[in-house]
Amino acid sequence: MDVQQYISSGIIEAYVLGIASGEEVRELELLSAQHPEIAAAIEEQQRLMEDFASSYHLPPPEGLKESIWDKLEQEATGKAVPFPAAPAAQEQPVTTLPQAETKTRRLYTPLAAAVALLVISLVFNVMSWQRTRSSEHELAAIKSQQENILAGNRQLQQQMEQNRKHMAMMMDPAMKPVHLAGVGDHVTNNAMLMWDTRTKDVYLSLKDLPKPPAGKQYQLWAIVDGKPVDAGVYDMNTGEMMQKMKVIPAAQMFAITLEKEGGSPTPTLTEMYVAGKV
Amino acid sequence: MPPFSANTEEELIALLKTRDRQAYSYLYDNYGGALYGIIMKILNKEEAAKDVLQEVFVKIWQHIESYDAGKGRLYTWMLNIARNAAIDVFRSAGFNKDKKISTLENSVYTDTSALSTAIRTDHMGLKKLVEGLKEEHRRIIELAYFNGYTQEEIAQALNMPLGTVKTRARAALAQLKSLMN
CATH class of the missing domain: 1.20.5 (Single alpha-helices involved in coiled-coils or other helix-helix interfaces)
Structure with missing residues (x-):
């Protein structure tokens, strides 16, 4: 770069007058470190401004030095900066605190x-x-x-x-549905049974029957050639809609009675709820 | 203003950094007047100027560690602290509310005459110095150095292209230098 041209651009004057932008200041300080001519030109202008400022010299009012001193003393103690003891400090009015x-x-x-x-x-x-x-x-x-x-x-x-x-x-077409209709007092009740014609498994849904009293359970019977065969008890508590009952190879009818918990060997006919033909 | 040789200035700075009482006392005795004069030039109000000078010494005390001799002499550094502190006060809300001066621009014109009464006998040369400057040179120095205007603000106030502010600043300081010698 052309150092002389840079020096004569007015950037240094702007700098010492305090109007150089932040970017200009950074550039100037960088170049000043590299080029002694620039550093010298800056110092010359700074001295000019120092002399100019000195021409405004005005004696400060009486007592200002003392109040500034108090302030500095506070600064020293407040900031816990150790205030070095000056050997000749006795002569200073400031130390009479x-x-x-x-x-x-x-x-x-x-x-x-x-x-x-x-x-x-x-x-x-x-x-x-x-x-x-x-x-x-x-x-x-x-x-x-x-x-x-x-x-x-x-x-x-x-x-x-x-x-x-x-x-x-x-x-599944192999599943045979059997509708069990309400009997006697229970005509309004219904039950649904699915009979797998291949495996002979029986699935029962009792969603529609009233909840059995404590100690009682519904029991499914397959009527085979006029005789009731136990097809298992229905567990109301599993939450499963279709419950797998016992395997029934052949039957002409299915019926459900309310029995004691665990089931009975023979059905209590007075407690028959639903029944249906296959 | 007693001139410091490089050696004694270095010694002074070293003492200031140790918060040596005598060094600060010396600083006040030798620079206090110049700093106070600059502050008064900007504020033209004794009570405010006293507060600012106190603030300046506290700042010197607090920030002497960050003073970088590579960027200029101690005096320049202190002058800039004083100028900035005074300009901040001048611009603060409330400073001008009890003065008739309504704008910064006005004060530039009024305070030369105001100051000439304040500066008493030992500064008779000053008025002559400022008066010796061409009007355009006097104004750019005052706006920049005493009012803290930016280049943009100066260009606007003096109705000149931004690119010519630095050229004008250079011409102004050249004339100032010839007057000072």
Whole structure:
């Protein structure tokens, strides 16, 4: 670059007048370190401005030095900057500050600062602790919510799978549906039975029957050649819509009676709820 | 202003960095008047100028570690602290509310005469110096150095292209230098 051209561009004058932009200042300081001519030109202009400023020289008002001194003394003690003892300090009016006052100030200001810091720190700690605790609570709540959702999801999936099986069963031409209609006092009740003609498995749905009293259970009977054959008891608590009963190779009729829990060897005919022909 | 040789200035700075009382006392005795004069030139108000000079010494005390001799002499550094502090006060809300001066621009014209009464006998040369400057040179120095205008603001105030501000600044300082010698 052309150093002379740079020097005569007015950038140095702008710099010493305080109007150079931040970018110009950085450039100038960089170039000044590389080119002694630039550094010399800057110094020349700075001296000019120093002399110009000196021409405005005005004696400061009486007592200002003392009040500035007090301020610096506070600065020294407040910031805990060690104020070096000057050997000839005695001659300075500034050092006539009472020793005790200075010591007290020296002691109290850092002490006050320390206490303030401690209080700030404590408040901050309590706040962070509370924030952490509430975060933990929120996290626990979210976790339990997530578990509930997952459990619900699993239940839904199981139910879907069951429904799919039942649907497949209904659509299967080999499955023989048997409608069991209400008898006697129970005409309004119905039950549905599916009989697999290949495996002879019997599936029963009792959704429509009233909940049996405690200690009682519904029992399915296959009527084979006029005789009742136990086809198993129905568990109302499984939640499964179609329950697999016993294998019945042949039957002309099916009937359901209410029996004691676990089932009876022979049906209680007065407690017959539904029955249907195959 | 007693001139410092490079050696004594270095020594002074080293002492200032140790917060040596006598060094600060020396600083006040030798530079306080010049700094106060610049502050008064900008603010033209004794009470405010006293506060600013105090602030300037506190800043010197606090920031003497960051003073970089490579960027200029101590006096230049202190002058810039004083100028910036005074300009900040001048611009602060409330400073001008009890003065009739409504704009910064106005003060540039008024304070030359105001100052000439304030500067008393030992500064008779000053008025002559400023008056010796061409009007366009006087204004750019005042707007830049005493009012803290940016190049853009100066271009606008003096109704000149931004690109010519630096050229004008150079011409102004060249004339100032010839007047000072």
